[in-house]
Amino acid sequence: MASSTFKLATWNINSVRLRIGIVCDFLEKHRPDMLCLQEIKCQNDQFPRKAFEELGYKHSAVHGQKGYHGVATVSRHPLKDISSTDYVAMGDTRHVECVVTTKRGPIKVHNFYVPAGGDEADPKTNPKFDHKLKFIDEMKLLNSTHGEMPNVLVGDLNIAPLETDVWSHKQLLKVVSHTPIETDGLIDVMNKGGWTDLIRHHIPPEEKLYTWWSYRSRDWSAADKGRRLDHVWSAPELAEHLHDMLVLREARGWEKPSDHVPVMATFKF
DNA sequence: ATGACGGATCTAATCCGA
Numbered sequence: 382m383a384s385s386t387f388k389l390a391t392w393n394i395n396s397v398r399l400r401i402g403i404v405c406d407f408l409e410k411h412r413p414d415m416l417c418l419q420e421i422k423c424q425n426d427q428f429p430r431k432a433f434e435e436l437g438y439k440h441s442a443v444h445g446q447k448g449y450h451g452v453a454t455v456s457r458h459p460l461k462d463i464s465s466t467d468y469v470a471m472g473d474t475r476h477v478e479c480v481v482t483t484k485r486g487p488i489k490v491h492n493f494y495v496p497a498g499g500d501e502a503d504p505k506t507n508p509k510f511d512h513k514l515k516f517i518d519e520m521k522l523l524n525s526t527h528g529e530m531p532n533v534l535v536g537d538l539n540i541a542p543l544e545t546d547v548w549s550h551k552q553l554l555k556v557v558s559h560t561p562i563e564t565d566g567l568i569d570v571m572n573k574g575g576w577t578d579l580i581r582h583h584i585p586p587e588e589k590l591y592t593w594w595s596y597r598s599r600d601w602s603a604a605d606k607g608r609r610l611d612h613v614w615s616a617p618e619l620a621e622h623l624h625d626m627l628v629l630r631e632a633r634g635w636e637k638p639s640d641h642v643p644v645m646a647t648f649k650f
Numbered sequence: 651a652t653g654a655c656g657g658a659t660c661t662a663a664t665c666c667g668a
Binding site for chain 1: 652653655656657658659
């Protein structure tokens with residue numbers, strides 16, 4: 382029996398309208414079956430559907446808003462059961478889910494954009510950090526398997542959980558994205574839901590690995606002060622089928638880049 | 651010093667990102 386592959390990509394694009402050119406270049410070169418975008422920064426009717434359709438991505442689950450946030454999942458295969466959950470009831474657009482049918486059967490794919498959390502790592506004085514912690518708390522209710530259906534969870538989770546997920550563990554311990562309350566919280570989400578961190582399943586946890594580099598650096602590559610904020614998780618049974626994982630570091634050097642790079646997981650069923 | 655850029659918005663200065 383012939384085996385088949387399923388390639389899933391996630392990318393915080395920081396404005397899909399501004400960067401539709403490099404998104405199309407990326408899709409043409411890597412041909413993922415599905416791409417999950419975060420920070421599309423547009424309303425649903427402003428989403429550049431046509432550009433995706435022309436490349437064969439005829440199916441989409443778009444959940445945007447004006448100016449900020451927004452997530453979208455585009456696919457070469459039909460999507461069903463599309464819905465969004467308003468985490469922390471803020472009325473912002475940070476989640477969209479859908480079901481795609483693969484050779485292995487239906488898989489639910491969650492696409493998340495977790496709040497950044499502001500500057501100060503104190504929920505009592507910083508409402509944005511409070512919002513982030515509450516968001517993470519609500520994610521603890523998500524299970525990696527729903528009935529019979531295995532789930533995948535991807536996106537910009539804005540937390541770098543491991544010491545090797547940041548350029549300096551010591552220097553970032555008090556910096557939002559790597560504080561113990563956040564990293565413990567995210568690990569709790571993983572344990573409670575039975576999720577496997579597929580990036581670290583494939584790339585040894587001892588290895589430094591980043592998916593985001595600040596715009597504020599003169600030479601992002603030379604300084605290399607990055608963080609692993611983007612994630613790909615799945616049910617354990619899907620982890621057994623993971624064939625490849627690629628963090629496309631080169632994308633940070635493209636013209637007018639996003640500050641995040643695409644991450645691609647390939648499953649073999 | 652991590653490091654001072656980059657996007658969207660009722661085009662100018664302001665909010666937001668992390």
